[in-house]
Amino acid sequence: MAANTTDLEKRLWDAADELRANSKLKSSEYSVPVLGLIFLRYADWKFTQAEKELKDKGSSRRGISASDYQARSVMFLPEAARFSKLLDLPEGADIGKAINEAMKAIEDENTQLNKLETTTEAFARTKIWDDAVEAILSSPNRPNRPQAGSLGLQEQSLPSQADILAHEGGLGNCSRTLEGVGGVLTEEELAIFDLLTKPQIELSQVEQKQVKQVAKELLTILKTEKLVLDWRKRQQTKASVEVAIKDILDRLPESYSIELYNQKCQEVFQHIYESYNGKERNISES
Incomplete structure (x- = not known):
């Protein structure tokens, strides 16, 4: 786990260095959309793990729905909010708009969330989105899945x-x-x-x-x-x-x-x- 955490940290620092060198924005400005991407990536990883666990849980009559994920403390992600959709966006696509729509889709499916602050609105038309996506999402330098502890995120459990x-x-x-x-x-x-x-x-x-x-x-x-x-x-x-x-x-x-x-x-x-x-x-x- 230490090696994975170190690798993730290095990739994030490399991305930050790239953004500092090639954009006119301060780190306090580009950190907002970048953290939005990290949030989506982590939510997608959690969803994928739950999806595997739930694969054989249903029956011909009892389908799997959003509540099955939410009961496991996992946000339900509709197709529009999957991280793979962002990775598959064609060159020249409006990335800021796509992430706004992903955030809105998550909010609509998970009513326990207060309205997700749209972190991308002010950045959707700036070069920073291209830089951020290039630095964080592009292959082969795409980060490995984040460990739950490495992002300071803790899984919730049912009340005692x-x-x-x-x-x-x-x-x-x-x-x-x-x-x-x-x-x-x-x-x-x-x-x-x-x-x-x-x-x-x-x-x-x-x-x-x-x-x-x-x-x-x-x-x-x-x-x-x-x-x-x-x-x-x-x-x-x-x-x-x-x-x-x-x-x-x-x-x-x-x-x-x-x-x-x-x-x-x-x-x-x-x-x-x-x-x-x-x-x-x-x-x-x-």
Whole structure:
């Protein structure tokens, strides 16, 4: 790792020397667009690693979406924001505009970001962009991937177990229950079951049992692992809840089509979002 860090540092210093020698701008001026490029490169590397990990995680019904990346503390990058798009720009292209558009695309897909300051606007029509791209992006002097620590960037992690909400009474503290095939459902579980089966969906007894089990497992996982303190305020924890819902609802009977599965994922997430605010007991226990 030390060798890679040293090599990256040398390349950056060489690029800075090139810019100081061949432009009329001060280092404080060209540092802004250069740091924007470094940001995009690092975000792209993180995204690529997560993309490999998620490659085989989906199913024919459960697709991979932005929330799968965000749950891993990785910004979702649309195609327009991929670093390879910048590398493939033809000679004479408006590089400043391309980077502005990449930043905007990242902002649109990752709502936890405050509006990304457009770092390129003042530089888009100046020679500094050509110099910066030539010094940092051009082959064969293209930097190797940056190490997370070398840029002073730390991976975030989910809040600790100490932050997990304590719902008084657990799952057995509700009065209204549903018995029958698949056992007893508490009121909270019944709310999930109703969302999954209404309007009327024709299910066999075996399928009803499956749906009941899904409702039980989902609420247990959410309340013990995902509904952390103020979970709705952070995109990572919110995405983690959404991913858990998609994963567990993928166990619904095959009679749930892709369209119906996606619809139920959205309905259940909306119910959880409105009913469990991350500060107080959920509304069905009040």
